[in-house]
Amino acid sequence: MRIATWNVNSLKVRLPHVLAWLEQQKPDVLCLQESKTEDVNFPAQAIMDAGYLPLFSGQKTYNGVALLSRAAGGAGTDVTAGIPGFDDPQKRVLAATYGDTRVICIYVPNGESVESDKYQYKLRWLAALAEWLRAELQKYPKLALLGDYNIAPDDRDVYDPKAWAGKVLCSDAERSALSSLLALGLTDSFRQFDQPERSFTWWDYRMNGFKRKLGMRIDHILLSAPLAANCTACAVDVEPRKLERPSDHAPVFADITN
């Protein structure tokens, strides 16, 4: 199966790009973040017309996550929105089971800056996520955690690591929180394979960030051991970032046999 993640920065604006990408890449499950769409306005019909079944948890203006799965593979089951026990009005988590694979779509808080209250919220949020995942992994040995983590794991994932040292997305506490997720038994599927230098998933709209290759790798696919063992590829597809009115993020996909 092919699983993928894409922060679309408004599904309303990016719907044509998403439909084209589904047609071209034919993922079995695509996780979306920043749909910025209330559920009542979710473009479910257009998604279904493209041969996909949508699950969504959204709100006006900010956040919003969705899971799109190939209709032939059936709808997801055991759907969970949010982190159980973590009271949060922000719509950032959606999980569903496809066959025997648990797919969890996450939109980690940005954090704004290490001095911000939003940074503390980010760290609390990540701690709650890790606690919940510990239980999820017990229930679902085949688990994939995909999304916008808003964390660059390593200096090679940052265009200018010296300038970003200690800053939000790169701070020790954030990288430590990511390590805690990996310590649960998850693998960064992207680093299972040789990758081009300067592989990124987000580029600032300003200052021609994309053309100048000034980006960060902050969107990730983490796989539990049984899935990582059967993962045959993981890559960033930068093509949608070249389109008119692109999202500032590019999609990432992973291929898993069986």
Add this chain to the structure above:
DNA sequence: ATGGCTGCTTTGAGCAGA
């Protein structure tokens, strides 16, 4: 040089993103 783009919002200046 704290800007710069983009999307959104009881429509227009301000927030948020990263």
